[in-house]
Amino acid sequence: xxxxxxxxxxxxxxxxxxxxxxxxxxxxxxxxxxxxxxxxxxxxxxxxxxxxxxxxxxxxxxxxxxxxxxxxxxxxxxxxxxxxxxxxxxxxxxxxxxxxxxxxxxxxxxxxxxxxxxxxxxxxxxxxxxxxxxxxxxxxxxxxxxxxxxxxxxxxxxxxxxxxxxxxxxxxxxxxxxxxxxxxxxxxxxxxxxxxxxxxxxxxxxxxxxxxxxxxxxxxxxxxxxxxxxxxxxxxxxxxxxxxxxxxxxxxxxxxxxxxxxxxxxxxxxxxxxxxxxxxxxxxxxxxxx
Numbered sequence: 612x613x614x615x616x617x618x619x620x621x622x623x624x625x626x627x628x629x630x631x632x633x634x635x636x637x638x639x640x641x642x643x644x645x646x647x648x649x650x651x652x653x654x655x656x657x658x659x660x661x662x663x664x665x666x667x668x669x670x671x672x673x674x675x676x677x678x679x680x681x682x683x684x685x686x687x688x689x690x691x692x693x694x695x696x697x698x699x700x701x702x703x704x705x706x707x708x709x710x711x712x713x714x715x716x717x718x719x720x721x722x723x724x725x726x727x728x729x730x731x732x733x734x735x736x737x738x739x740x741x742x743x744x745x746x747x748x749x750x751x752x753x754x755x756x757x758x759x760x761x762x763x764x765x766x767x768x769x770x771x772x773x774x775x776x777x778x779x780x781x782x783x784x785x786x787x788x789x790x791x792x793x794x795x796x797x798x799x800x801x802x803x804x805x806x807x808x809x810x811x812x813x814x815x816x817x818x819x820x821x822x823x824x825x826x827x828x829x830x831x832x833x834x835x836x837x838x839x840x841x842x843x844x845x846x847x848x849x850x851x852x853x854x855x856x857x858x859x860x861x862x863x864x865x866x867x868x869x870x871x872x873x874x875x876x877x878x879x880x881x882x883x884x885x886x887x888x889x890x891x892x893x894x895x896x897x898x899x900x901x
Contacts, residue, residue, distance in 0.1 A: 623703055625652040625664040628675055631707035632662060632715070639711055640719065640728070643858070659684055659856035660722060662715075665693070673698040676811070677710055679718045681789075682856040690854075692717075692791030693811035694838060699753060713748040713838035714791065720746050721789065721840060722858040734844055740777045743784070744851040747773070747839040750889055753797075754833030763835045764889045766827050767796055772807075773839060776820035780809055781841075788854070790841045796826055797834025 623631075626649050633644045633654055646657040653663040661683050665676040675698070680691045694714035698706040720729035729748050732739035739745050750767050752760030772794050784790040793808040805826065807817035842851035 622673060622675075622698075626650075628703065628707065629654045629662065629664060631704050632677070632710060635704065635708045635711035636715060636719075639716070643719065655683070658722075658858065660718065662718075667695075673706075675706060675710075677714065679714060679791075681718060681721050682854040684856065685854075690786065690788035692786075692789060692840060694791060694793055695808075695811075705753075709751055709753065709836075712751050713793070713836060716748045717746050717791075717838050717840045719858060721854065722856055724853060724857075733849070738771055738774055740773050740781060740841060742781065742844065743841040744844050745773065745839055745841055748837050750835055750837045752833065752835045752889075754829065755831040756829070756833065759829040759831055759833045760835070761889065763796065763827070763829055763833050767794070767835045767837065768889065770824050770826055772821055772824065775824065776807070776817055779820040780807065780814050780817035783809060783814065784841055784843075786810065787843060788852075792839045792841060793836060794821070794839070795834065795836045796821070797832075797836070799832050800828050800830060803828055 629649055629652075633647060633649070637644050644654070644656065648655050652665075653661050655661045659682055661680040663678045663680065665678050667674050667676050674695055676693065676695045678691050678693050680689050683689055692714070694710060696706045696710045700706075716728040720727070720731075724731075729746050732745040732747070734741050734743060736745075750764040752764040754760045754763075773792065780792075790810055792810075793806075795806045795808070796803065798804045803826075805818055805821040805824075807814045807821055809817065842853070844851050
């Protein structure tokens with residue numbers, strides 16, 4: 612397979628990259644960014660949510676640190692969650708789409724809350740995290756070989772990572788609103804890296820616990836990742852406290868209408884997206900880190 616060209620030499624300006632994020636969100640959910648303004652280092656929606664580019668605090672020049680703010684009306688300390696993406700191909704839209712299909716869909720689902728954009732698991736669910744309500748994206752695969760991408764995507768889903776390593780990181784979830792967790796696994800045969808980032812920072816104990824799960828290695832450079840939001844469930848309650856801001860873009864009956872990925876919940880296709888979800892990606896990439 613022919614590999615895509617190298618990433619561009621220069622990092623895009625914040626608003627240029629946010630314009631790509633906006634385009635990715637709009638492609639996924641037409642109308643979701645209607646009226647959104649690009650200003651300073653932020654994209655601000657009239658529906659009350661925003662996405663901003665933070666100064667890069669780790670990684671190289673192709674690294675973009677993004678901050679999602681589900682409800683900018685909560686002042687003065689606006690709750691937010693962080694994620695980072697790397698441009699690994701000649702088209703930086705690929706990096707923007709990686710954010711959209713992981714942390715981005717978690718943002719949409721946090722505001723919509725009907726399972727159209729990401730999956731939910733309660734504290735007692737076999738795929739959940741005890742004491743927490745989980746919103747999780749599908750798994751995105753990026754690599755040199757489409758079949759290896761798919762194999763590692765499936766392996767990461769089947770590993771049930773957050774449920775199995777919950778004891779290693781839940782004591783460090785500090786936000787009373789929502790905590791962002793990125794799960795990354797990637798590299799080359801013999802040099803794979805497992806990483807869990809909690810609220811934007813690498814969590815050593817969780818990363819070590821994930822490494823101990825013994826995920827399979829690929830035969831070529833491959834990376835897979837997903838994103839999750841963990842919301843505390845108050846004692847005696849069955850549901851967490853969600854933000855007051857809401858989206859109302861998805862159809863009321865998900866069983867009758869396609870979801871944001873173009874499928875209905877009673878679809879017979881073999882794409883593996885209902886649930887758990889494997890997010891199809893076709894680009895081939897330059898070898899790099901998380």
